[in-house]
Amino acid sequence: RNRTRECRAPRSQDRGKRESYKQGPKEEEPAHKALMALELYG
Structure with missing residues (x-):
């Protein structure tokens, strides 16, 4: 179960980054x- 959670986390982050870059790459x-x-x- 832990492995599935780790795999899902990076995928969701990548999708969010791609969407943000399309909306406003200069701001991101x-x-x-x-x-x-x-x-x-840190």
Whole structure:
């Protein structure tokens, strides 16, 4: 059961990112970079 949950999570995230990029890539790019920085430095 845990494996299925892990597989579903990334898929849903990828779909959300793709939709957001289509709607407004300029707004999502800096936000995505900020999240990446938080993960690296956090």
